[in-house]
Structure formats: C-alpha cells, structure tokens
Amino acid sequence: MHICGFFDSREQQYEVIIPYIMEGLNANDKVINILESSRHGEHCRCLADNGISIAEKLSSGQLEVLASENTYINGGKFAADKMYDMLENTLLSASRGGYESVRACGDMVWALKNLPGTDELLDYEAKLNLLTPKHSCSLICMYDVSSFSESTLKDVLLTHPYVIKDGKISKNELYVEPSALLSSLSDLQSGSLDS
Incomplete structure (x- = not known):
C-alpha cells in the first residue's frame, strides 16, 4: 500500500503513526521512519513514551530512524531514481533478513526546501506504485497540509491509491494509475513547491 498522510499538526501525525509503528513492531515487520535529523530525538x-523499547528495536535492526538528509536529499539534492533504488534495496534486504513485511513512513517536509531535483517529486511518488505491488510493504508519505500549497497537495493525491485525512484511511478516488500519470506528467499543471 502506498498511502498519502495529510496532517495539520504533529499531534495528529503521531496519533496515526504511533499505532502503525507499534502494530508493525508487534507483527515483526521491519519499520523505517524517515525524517529530518533535527527531529530524531523528539x-x-x-x-518511547508510547512503550516502544527504542534501544532494543534499533539495535536489533527491526526499527530504523533515518535522516531525510541521508535519504531523500542525500548530497543536498533529490534524485527520484536514486531514492527509488534505495527504497527497493531496503525492501529486498528486509525480506532477506527474515521480515515478512516492511512499514515505512517518511516526512515529506524536505520537499519544501526547493533543492535541486525537487521537481521530480511527483515522478517519484508515481513510480512507488510500481514498486509496492512487488513487495509486502506499506508506505506512508506524510504531508503537513499547512505547509504545502493546495496545488501541490492536489497533485500529490494523484499518486497515492490511499489517503489518510482527519486520522482516517480511505481509498483515494482521485488516484491515477502510474502508467497514465507518468506518460502525462510533463503536461500536469503542478505548480511549484512552496518554500
């Protein structure tokens, strides 16, 4: 599953992702969180405040907390193909490591920095829908609705078969199949990402 999570506060975000992470850890899934390194401590x-034994889960490798700076925007730029390959390798590695499934959530705030390659965001999001059917995984892309423009959020919706809004997950009626979207991506009036 490839899920777009729309949140209007950090509290709302954690109300959704804490149960998602805990359920994954309890089911022996590999759990990956990607967010800016400045937020790792918090x-x-x-x-930990929700009962997750962080040290144990991190040391076993079941839980990984990665930095946006070392993943999405490694080297100060976003490269959709590199990020796609990194994610696919992570999914393959988790499978070889004995995990039946992977749960990942990534905070998309990095895309607001307008770094080189950010214009490849929709291409990347669309291509993830070619990756997810090949692996037992669920991916939540977390967007702060108060930070991204309405046009960017509308475009992002096109690339996710499922959406979380107001804490509830539902099938996204606006989703466009990746082959159709990728072939017409250059024609989309996506606007620019906010800074």
Missing part, C-alpha cells in the same frame, strides 16, 4: 522520545 521522535524517539515519543515512541
């Missing part, structure tokens, strides 16, 4: 405290 994030791990929040997980």
Whole structure:
C-alpha cells in the first residue's frame, strides 16, 4: 500500500503513526521512519513514551530512524531514481533478513526546501506504485497540509491509491494509475513547491 498522510499538526501525525509503528513492531515487520535529523530525538522520545523499547528495536535492526538528509536529499539534492533504488534495496534486504513485511513512513517536509531535483517529486511518488505491488510493504508519505500549497497537495493525491485525512484511511478516488500519470506528467499543471 502506498498511502498519502495529510496532517495539520504533529499531534495528529503521531496519533496515526504511533499505532502503525507499534502494530508493525508487534507483527515483526521491519519499520523505517524517515525524517529530518533535527527531529530524531523528539521522535524517539515519543515512541518511547508510547512503550516502544527504542534501544532494543534499533539495535536489533527491526526499527530504523533515518535522516531525510541521508535519504531523500542525500548530497543536498533529490534524485527520484536514486531514492527509488534505495527504497527497493531496503525492501529486498528486509525480506532477506527474515521480515515478512516492511512499514515505512517518511516526512515529506524536505520537499519544501526547493533543492535541486525537487521537481521530480511527483515522478517519484508515481513510480512507488510500481514498486509496492512487488513487495509486502506499506508506505506512508506524510504531508503537513499547512505547509504545502493546495496545488501541490492536489497533485500529490494523484499518486497515492490511499489517503489518510482527519486520522482516517480511505481509498483515494482521485488516484491515477502510474502508467497514465507518468506518460502525462510533463503536461500536469503542478505548480511549484512552496518554500
């Protein structure tokens, strides 16, 4: 599953992702969180406050907390193909490591920095829908609705078969199949990402 999570506060975000992470850890899934390194301490405290034994899960490798700076925007730029390959390799590695499934959530705030390659965001999001059917995984792309423009959020919706809004997950009626979207992506009036 490839899910777009729309949140209007950090509290609302954690109300959704804490149960998602805990359920994954309890089911022996590999759990990956990607967010800016400046938030790692706060994030791990929040997980610990909800009963997750952070040190144990991190040391076993079942839980990974990665930095946006080392993943999405490694080297100060976004490269959709590199990020796609990194994610696919992570999914393959998790499978070889004995995990039946992977749960990942990534905070998309990095896309607001307008770094080189950010214009490949929709291409990347669309291509993830070619990746997810090949692996047992669920991916939540977390968007702060108060930070991104309405046009960007509308475009992002096109690339996710499921959406979380107001804390509830539902099938996204606006979703466009990746082959159709990728072939017409250059014609989309996506506007520019906010800074």
